Amino acid sequence: MAAAAEPAPHSSLPGLGDRRLVSRVATFRKGLASQTEVVIALVLRETRTRFGRNRLGYLWALIEPIVITFTFYGVLVLAGRGHPPAGMSLFAFIATGVLPYTLFSNTIMRVADAINSNKALLYYPQVRPIELVISRAALEAATFIAVFVLMMSAEALISQRLELEDPLLVIGGLLAASALGTGLGLVFCALGQVSTLADRVRGPLMRPLFWISGIFFTVGSLPDNAREAVLWNPMMHVTELVRAGWFPGHDANYFDLGYVLWWIGGLTLVGLILERWVRRRIDLT
Amino acid sequence: MLELRHVTKIYQTSSGPNVVLRDVSLTLPARESIGVVGKNGAGKSTLLRIVSHAEAPTAGEVIHHGRVSWPIGFAGGFNGSLTGEENCRFVARIYQQDIEYVIEQTREFADIGRYFYEPIRTYSSGMRARVAFGLSMAIDFDLYLVDEVTAVGDKTFRKKCRDAFAARRERAGLLMVSHDVATLAEYCKRCLVLHDGGATLYDSLEEATEAYEAREAA
Numbered sequence: 001m002a003a004a005a006e007p008a009p010h011s012s013l014p015g016l017g018d019r020r021l022v023s024r025v026a027t028f029r030k031g032l033a034s035q036t037e038v039v040i041a042l043v044l045r046e047t048r049t050r051f052g053r054n055r056l057g058y059l060w061a062l063i064e065p066i067v068i069t070f071t072f073y074g075v076l077v078l079a080g081r082g083h084p085p086a087g088m089s090l091f092a093f094i095a096t097g098v099l100p101y102t103l104f105s106n107t108i109m110r111v112a113d114a115i116n117s118n119k120a121l122l123y124y125p126q127v128r129p130i131e132l133v134i135s136r137a138a139l140e141a142a143t144f145i146a147v148f149v150l151m152m153s154a155e156a157l158i159s160q161r162l163e164l165e166d167p168l169l170v171i172g173g174l175l176a177a178s179a180l181g182t183g184l185g186l187v188f189c190a191l192g193q194v195s196t197l198a199d200r201v202r203g204p205l206m207r208p209l210f211w212i213s214g215i216f217f218t219v220g221s222l223p224d225n226a227r228e229a230v231l232w233n234p235m236m237h238v239t240e241l242v243r244a245g246w247f248p249g250h251d252a253n254y255f256d257l258g259y260v261l262w263w264i265g266g267l268t269l270v271g272l273i274l275e276r277w278v279r280r281r282i283d284l285t
Numbered sequence: 286m287l288e289l290r291h292v293t294k295i296y297q298t299s300s301g302p303n304v305v306l307r308d309v310s311l312t313l314p315a316r317e318s319i320g321v322v323g324k325n326g327a328g329k330s331t332l333l334r335i336v337s338h339a340e341a342p343t344a345g346e347v348i349h350h351g352r353v354s355w356p357i358g359f360a361g362g363f364n365g366s367l368t369g370e371e372n373c374r375f376v377a378r379i380y381q382q383d384i385e386y387v388i389e390q391t392r393e394f395a396d397i398g399r400y401f402y403e404p405i406r407t408y409s410s411g412m413r414a415r416v417a418f419g420l421s422m423a424i425d426f427d428l429y430l431v432d433e434v435t436a437v438g439d440k441t442f443r444k445k446c447r448d449a450f451a452a453r454r455e456r457a458g459l460l461m462v463s464h465d466v467a468t469l470a471e472y473c474k475r476c477l478v479l480h481d482g483g484a485t486l487y488d489s490l491e492e493a494t495e496a497y498e499a500r501e502a503a
Contacts, residue, residue: 034381037378037379037381038378038379040378041375041378041379044375044378045364045367045371045375048367048371049364049366049367120362120363120364121362121364122339122340123334123337123339123355123356123362124339124355124362124376124379125337125338125339125353125355126379126380127379279341280341280342280343281297282340283296284334284339284340
């Protein structure tokens with residue numbers, strides 16, 4: 001039906017091709033605008049359901065990462081292992097490791113569960129899995145960036161010292177952690193629609209990553225062979241990236257932004273393909 | 286106009302594939318109210334979900350021109366921990382409607398008093414139906430998909446639903462699932478009977494119920 005409505009390709013009307021292109025661009029922009037609207041509505045809704053309707057409720061979202069950071073900090077101080085690389089404060093060292101990693105792992109968790117915990121919303125045709133995924137990832141990223149800024153400003157105020165080499169690298173690192181988490185979460189989310197195995201293997205797969213992502217060490221402090229091994233892990237690059245952006249003296253030779261981008265692109269592509277593949281199998285009942 | 290072309294829907298279950306719709310092709314005219322009947326599991330709700338594009342068919346395609354509502358029913362769509370008002374706000378936002386207008390219209394139609402500002406999980410099924418139907422009427426659709434909700438509630442509410450829909454009859458069509466023939470009779474002339482994966486359209490409700498009952502008996 002739609003095909004019959006299309007004008008003949010050899011139409012003699014001048015400028016018709018241009019007009020059609022213009023209308024296509026307009027349709028695309030309209031689609032993008034309504035998609036943005038849906039994502040905003042989902043984010044607002046998610047903040048309501050997760051943190052309650054009290055405006056202060058959102059503070060809870062900020063508290064979780066703060067507690068995690070202080071816990072690690074406290075444990076390291078008490079264990080007498082609080083010796084960060086020269087030129088770094090222990091607190092900043094821990095925070096630049098813990099926060100990107102927690103953003104990464106929380107995003108995976110939230111995105112992997114995006115469809116199963118929001119099936120009721122898929123009744124609305126403009127809400128598709130991809131909007132659920134984007135809104136959850138965006139909320140997580142915004143929260144962690146806010147926490148990061150908050151904690152690092154507090155630290156700078158208390159220590160009366162602001163060491164910041166390159167804010168772009170810091171933000172870039174946090175966004176990369178978010179994007180890696182979104183890509184991997186999307187893969188788990190799609191696989192979760194066809195098998196419950198996906199959920200079960202996620203934990204055991206993720207746990208080792210926690211120890212090899214440089215939360216407690218820098219690549220520079222490792223022996224050569226260990227260095228090579230941990231640099232397979234894109235999250236290790238992200239941690240180095242954030243620290244290179246934060247600490248003026250940090251040796252910035254160990255991260256490869258291109259390598260991280262390949263991972264992000266690859267995971268997102270695989271995730272989107274899997275999502276298309278399982279889309280017809282999502283069971284709303 | 287709504288057109289289904291070779292629509293098949295198969296659910297994977299632990300006991301093997303379950304074919305709910307098998308190669309269904311149908312053309313339904315625009316702005317007409319059509320009932321949908323069938324046994325439990327015959328695919329009535331599935332049909333509505335596929336027509337609304339909430340769920341994709343396993344094979345085939347659904348074509349329609351104009352705006353189709355979500356399947357208006359008890360299941361799906363609402364979040365129990367949000368209030369009626371908050372749920373309306375969300376739906377108004379994703380349909381890019383005037384938020385305050387939609388909330389006001391729904392509140393008035395639902396007429397559930399302060400419950401409108403309480404979490405939906407505290408609602409009775411009748412209250413849910415009131416909010417669901419009121420909300421869908423606050424948004425202009427060309428085709429409304431209604432799953433059972435109008436069959437509940439008291440006389441006044443049922444009359445209110447009928448009046449609200451009558452006001453839209455000129456502009457909008459209706460696809461209504463119900464087990465209750467009396468409800469269908471209030472809204473629809475023609476009727477779709479779903480059976481064994483197939484669908485047959487009958488010109489009158491009597492013919493449809495006759496055919497349906499004959500199948501039941503067989």
